[in-house]
Amino acid sequence: MLSCKEVATRASALIDGELGMWDSFQMRLHLAMCKGCERFIGQMRTTRDLTETLFTSDAPGEADDDRISAILSQLHQGKQEGG
């Protein structure tokens, strides 16, 4: 049977659905009997979900007319200087 340390090492692979059938079975067997690991996997799921929520709220960004104009102006300037 896996130790708690081994379960913790495989936590991301489990929550991302990347474990094979045998590894996944071993993990679930351990989790059925170990409250500590069950809680840890729950923490890792929450961490993943909070991180994804943070980056989802990033996009799309605010329109930034000044910066966009500065980039386009610099590009045209470079083209003119380059001939």
Next chain:
Amino acid sequence: MPTVRGEEAALVQLLSVGDRAAFEQVYNRHNTTLVRVATGIVKNCATAEEVVQETWIAVLKYISGFEGRSSLASWIFTILINKARSRAKREGRIVSFDGAGEDDNLAAAFDGRGRWKNMPELWETLTPERILAGRSVMEHVNAAIDALPPGQRSVIILRAQQGLDAEEVCAILGISEGNMRVLLHRARLGVRAALDGLM
């Protein structure tokens, strides 16, 4: 109905003729993430903004040479990473994404038989809106990600981007898939540890 690739080809075509609305669309989609990734590499917000601006100029300058062998997002992030690493190198720092020498800061949590020394907490009450130590949980998550080493930080940010698959993230950072999984796991452990310290 147009395919994603078809839509992207149309967008690239518009970018190549200098269509401002098309540029605004791509800029608004990626700029915040580009700044996040660059800041982790150059370690300075002002320099990161400059690197991102240089990236956008390069994107528009060379868009006609974009052949669609990767997604447009992957191409843009590859340009950014190259520019940010070059800038760090000019400032005397070599930035590596392989995570060598980093550990997962979890070893001390187990006894000699690999069992938890202390039972992990139940996080049922940890919601994005909750305030802990004067800041929202999301602000703590943001700060924890900012504190990660460059490889972990880049992987956790890029893996959350729509339109970038695991293979593309590996190609952008020049790391193996196994390495990327280790970095993503360590990054999550780092964020988890920061949140756990507040509970």
